[in-house]
Amino acid sequence: MRYYPVEFIAAMLNSIMGSSEKVAFYIHFAESLGIQVLTPDINESFSKFTVKGDTIRFGMAAIKNVGMNVIEGIVKAREEKGEFTSLSDFCNKVDPGTINKRAVESLIKAGAFDKLNGYRSQKLAVHEKLLDGAASQKKKNIDGQLSLFGGLDAGAMVEVPEIQYPRIKEFDKKYLLAMEKEMTGLYLTGHPLDEYKASLKSQTSMSVEEIMSSQETLEEEAMAHDPAAEIIMKPSVGVEDGERVIIGGIITEVSRKVTKNNKIMAFVKLEDLTGTIELIVFPNTLEKVNYMIEIDQLIVVRGKMSIREDEAPKVICEDIQPLEKLNSSKVFIRVSDNKTAKEVNWSLRPYLAPYRGDTPLYLFAAKERQSFRLGRDMWLDLKGDGFKFLQEKFGEENVKIVEDN
Incomplete structure (x- = not known):
C-alpha cells in the first residue's frame, strides 16, 4: 500500500467488484489520496479495474448486463481492428454474435461511449437500429451475398453505414447520474448532491465519512496485500452509542417491514458526498415522516447513533426534514x-x-x-x-x- 497505492487500490476494487458500497468506499478512499478513478471507456476499459499511470480505469465487468463474452468480444475487436471512432464504427468492428442490445444499452448508460461523438440520448435512440443492421448484414453474408472475392472470414468487419443521430437534446444531469447509478451502483460523472455542498455543511453536524472515519481494513490485511481478503470494518471510536447527530443526503434504498406488533418500520440507506449509512425508522417516527421516505428524496435527519460490535454504525431516526438548497x-x-x-x-x-x-x-x-x-x-x-x-x-x-x- 505504501509503495504501490494505485496498484493496491485497483486490486482491492477488483476483489470487491460485486459490492457497489465497497467499491464506492474504495473509490472515495482513492480520491482522498489524490488517485483518480476514471469512468468506463469503450476504448480503454477491460473487464477489471486497471492501472493507467497514476489513475485507475473503471472495469466493464462492474457494469450490469455486460458479461464476459461481451467484454472479450469488445477487447478482441479493439485490439485487432483499432479503436472505435463512433457507435456505428463499434457495430462495424465487433462481431454481432458477441454483443446484444441490452449490453450496449447498459454501456451507453454507464457512460462508456461518452468520448465518442453524440449525446447518450442520441446513442440510446439509435443503438438498436445499428445492431439490427449489423446482424442483418451478417446474415446476408452467411446466405452467400458476398463480394466478388468470395467468402467472408469470421473476423472480418460487418459494414454498417454511418447513421445520422436524431436532433434531440441530452438528458438532464440528474437523469444521466441516475442511469450511472442504475448500471454500476455508483454516480460516476458527478453526484446529485454536488449543488448542495453548502446546504449540507450548513444544515448538518457531521458527514457519513466523519461517522465512519476510523472504519478501516485490518492492518495485517493491508500489510499482506491480499486482495481476496474479507474487508472487516471497525465502527468509529469517535462517535459514541446514543450520541445525537444531524446528517443529510439522498435516499438510495428503502425497505419497510412489519413488526411483531403489526406496525410498520423502515430501514433506509442514506448517501451523502462521502459515503453511505443505514437509518432505522421505528413505527412512531415513521408515522410522522413516512411521506419523506422515498428513493431519490433529499433529506436532513436528526437521530441517535447506534454502535454495536461487529456491525456498521447506524442512525436511529428521530426526525426528517427536506434538504433545503441554500443561497450561497x-x-x-x-x-x-x-x-x-x-x-x-x-x-x-x-x-x-x-x-x-x-x-x-x-x-x-x-x-x-x-x-x-x-x-x-x-x-x-x-x-x-x-x-x-x-x-x-x-x-x-x-x-x-x-x-x-
Whole structure:
C-alpha cells in the first residue's frame, strides 16, 4: 500500500467488484489520496479495474448486463481492428454474435461511449437500429451475398453505414447520474448532491465519512496485500452509542417491514458526498415522516447513533426534514454576547415573517466569538427589505452579508 497505492487500490476494487458500497468506499478512499478513478471507456476499459499511470480505469465487468463474452468480444475487436471512432464504427468492428442490445444499452448508460461523438440520448435512440443492421448484414453474408472475392472470414468487419443521430437534446444531469447509478451502483460523472455542498455543511453536524472515519481494513490485511481478503470494518471510536447527530443526503434504498406488533418500520440507506449509512425508522417516527421516505428524496435527519460490535454504525431516526438548497450568501447580526443572542432569537422572530427567504441568518456573539444559525423560518429574502430592516434595528455596522467561497 505504501509503495504501490494505485496498484493496491485497483486490486482491492477488483476483489470487491460485486459490492457497489465497497467499491464506492474504495473509490472515495482513492480520491482522498489524490488517485483518480476514471469512468468506463469503450476504448480503454477491460473487464477489471486497471492501472493507467497514476489513475485507475473503471472495469466493464462492474457494469450490469455486460458479461464476459461481451467484454472479450469488445477487447478482441479493439485490439485487432483499432479503436472505435463512433457507435456505428463499434457495430462495424465487433462481431454481432458477441454483443446484444441490452449490453450496449447498459454501456451507453454507464457512460462508456461518452468520448465518442453524440449525446447518450442520441446513442440510446439509435443503438438498436445499428445492431439490427449489423446482424442483418451478417446474415446476408452467411446466405452467400458476398463480394466478388468470395467468402467472408469470421473476423472480418460487418459494414454498417454511418447513421445520422436524431436532433434531440441530452438528458438532464440528474437523469444521466441516475442511469450511472442504475448500471454500476455508483454516480460516476458527478453526484446529485454536488449543488448542495453548502446546504449540507450548513444544515448538518457531521458527514457519513466523519461517522465512519476510523472504519478501516485490518492492518495485517493491508500489510499482506491480499486482495481476496474479507474487508472487516471497525465502527468509529469517535462517535459514541446514543450520541445525537444531524446528517443529510439522498435516499438510495428503502425497505419497510412489519413488526411483531403489526406496525410498520423502515430501514433506509442514506448517501451523502462521502459515503453511505443505514437509518432505522421505528413505527412512531415513521408515522410522522413516512411521506419523506422515498428513493431519490433529499433529506436532513436528526437521530441517535447506534454502535454495536461487529456491525456498521447506524442512525436511529428521530426526525426528517427536506434538504433545503441554500443561497450561497449568509447574513450575520453582531450582538454583544450569548445572552443577548438568545433574547434576540426570540424577540426577532415575529418581525421577520414578511421577509422570509432562503438566505441563512446568523447571530454572532462578540464576547464569546460564537455564531448561531437561526431557524429556517427566520431566513431572509435578500431581494426584499429584510436586510434594510435589520440594519435599521441593529445598526449598519452590525449587519453584514458574507459570501461563501
